[in-house]
Amino acid sequence: MVEEADRETAADMNLFLQRYAIEQAKKGVSRTYILRDDNTTDSGRVIGYYATSVGHLIPNDIPKVVSSRMTIPVFLLLRLAIDKDFQGKGYGAKLFIHVLHRLVRLAEETGIYALVLDPLNDHVRSFYEKFGLRPLPGDATRMYIRMRDVEAWISQNSQK
Amino acid sequence: MATSAPAKSNQMSLRITPKAKQIIEQAATIAGQTVTDFVVATSTEKARQVVEQHRVLTMSQTAFDELAAVLDGPATLPITPLASKLIGEYADSTQEDGTLDW
Numbered sequence: 001m002v003e004e005a006d007r008e009t010a011a012d013m014n015l016f017l018q019r020y021a022i023e024q025a026k027k028g029v030s031r032t033y034i035l036r037d038d039n040t041t042d043s044g045r046v047i048g049y050y051a052t053s054v055g056h057l058i059p060n061d062i063p064k065v066v067s068s069r070m071t072i073p074v075f076l077l078l079r080l081a082i083d084k085d086f087q088g089k090g091y092g093a094k095l096f097i098h099v100l101h102r103l104v105r106l107a108e109e110t111g112i113y114a115l116v117l118d119p120l121n122d123h124v125r126s127f128y129e130k131f132g133l134r135p136l137p138g139d140a141t142r143m144y145i146r147m148r149d150v151e152a153w154i155s156q157n158s159q160k
Numbered sequence: 161m162a163t164s165a166p167a168k169s170n171q172m173s174l175r176i177t178p179k180a181k182q183i184i185e186q187a188a189t190i191a192g193q194t195v196t197d198f199v200v201a202t203s204t205e206k207a208r209q210v211v212e213q214h215r216v217l218t219m220s221q222t223a224f225d226e227l228a229a230v231l232d233g234p235a236t237l238p239i240t241p242l243a244s245k246l247i248g249e250y251a252d253s254t255q256e257d258g259t260l261d262w
Binding site for chain 2 (some may be wrong): 054101130148
């Protein structure tokens with residue numbers, strides 16, 4: 001049974017892809033990657049997608065001393081969604097691994113420290129916990145992982 | 161997996177001009193929704209867009225300092241079993257030309 005919250009989320013995820021993904025990419029607001037099914041007769045069908053961007057974490061008090069670090073630049077995973085017909089097959093995890101590989105490369109070039117995301121519910125939260133993401137200090141609704149840790153994982157586990 | 165919908169336990173009330181109310185009611189009728197469903201859906205959609213485009217997340221100075229200290233540390237996070245499995249698979253399926261064959 002599809003509950004109301006899931007329906008709203010699904011509608012929102014579809015709407016984003018149909019209406020906003022291209023617009024945001026053109027404006028430089030976010031970038032969307034799509035996972036397509038090229039193997040079956042249903043060639044070209046969208047299995048899932050994700051959208052990333054860059055943001056800043058800032059302290060809400062004005063610092064008393066001017067520190068060298070006024071903001072923390074972070075990658076944001078705005079959305080990651082799998083079509084309901086393809087859910088439960090591991091595509092979400094694969095897409096997230098693609099996110100991590102892509103962002104590690106970008107982190108090397110930009111010095112961005114962490115990936116931050118905002119899980120929609122506890123089910124999504126436990127998905128990201130399996131990848132080592134932890135609650136963001138001071139804001140347990142969000143989760144983060146350090147790019148440095150992911151970079152180490154990839155370099156240690158990618159030897160052929 | 162069915163997750164239960166969060167209860168609609170919160171209430172919002174707001175003042176609105178008769179003209180604005182009329183057009184909202186008209187739009188809800190056309191969309192085949194109740195006024196409440198229509199207003200909640202459209203304003204939530206707009207709110208999400210605004211939040212997504214506002215890429216500055218504020219946090220307390222304490223939390224900010226805590227995070228800054230964590231970020232400065234060396235790589236120490238143990239890899240999780242799932243990440244280990246999938247990163248290995250990703251490497252194995254990356255072709256010479258850089259394309260992926262999952």
